Amino acid sequence: MKRRLTIAIPGGERSKAYPIELLRRAGLHIPDLSGSRSLKHELEEVTLLEVKDADVPVYVDIGVADCGIVGKDWIMESGRDVYEPLDLGGPAYRLSLIRLRGATGRIERVASKYARIARGVIAAKGMAADVLPLNGKLELAVTVGLVDAILDVVQTGRTLVDNGLEEIEVLHKLSMRLIVNRAALKLKVPTVRELIHRLEP
Ligand code: PRP
Numbered sequence: 001m002k003r004r005l006t007i008a009i010p011g012g013e014r015s016k017a018y019p020i021e022l023l024r025r026a027g028l029h030i031p032d033l034s035g036s037r038s039l040k041h042e043l044e045e046v047t048l049l050e051v052k053d054a055d056v057p058v059y060v061d062i063g064v065a066d067c068g069i070v071g072k073d074w075i076m077e078s079g080r081d082v083y084e085p086l087d088l089g090g091p092a093y094r095l096s097l098i099r100l101r102g103a104t105g106r107i108e109r110v111a112s113k114y115a116r117i118a119r120g121v122i123a124a125k126g127m128a129a130d131v132l133p134l135n136g137k138l139e140l141a142v143t144v145g146l147v148d149a150i151l152d153v154v155q156t157g158r159t160l161v162d163n164g165l166e167e168i169e170v171l172h173k174l175s176m177r178l179i180v181n182r183a184a185l186k187l188k189v190p191t192v193r194e195l196i197h198r199l200e201p
Contacts, residue, residue: 007068011052027198073095088199110147
């Protein structure tokens, strides 16, 4: 690769495993990073930054990172204007509206880690519900009656079953995506193109 790229990926042992596997499959030499708590890795061909999922689009849009690998949910939630050239697949998951199994009646309050997406969904449906932004473990919020519904990601569905919940609507099918800073796309054309080509499923 001609010009060195900085790539932002979700940090943490579980989150970074798939992005690193993808980059290795693309032919990049990435050593075992599991023993390191460092968040910036200057590697042979690229620099890797480990950030929170939600922040990957921010690093890429502002340009501290040229590219990022992150779930479509966080790209949508960020509202950032980044180029998204590639669907990288990975474990299939979905964004769903979820309630207690068998629940009926009006939805007046919806909790989500994705407040922006939730507000959009509620407006599009013409629902008069408030959005309560929470940071995780949303299933509990419905179980204890804090909210009537949650908008959350579902992968295996196990968490729903174990908490007595059900999906009432699947809103988006999601997967991991490659995102690219719009200026880097122009300034580092051959390098970015090569990365896209190498990552293509
Ligand atoms: C996510 C999501 C669900 C769970 C879904 O939570 O918010 O709780 O995974 O997975 P499943 O369908 O395979 O059971 P995560 O583990 O990211 O933790 P969080 O609730 O703290 O955000």
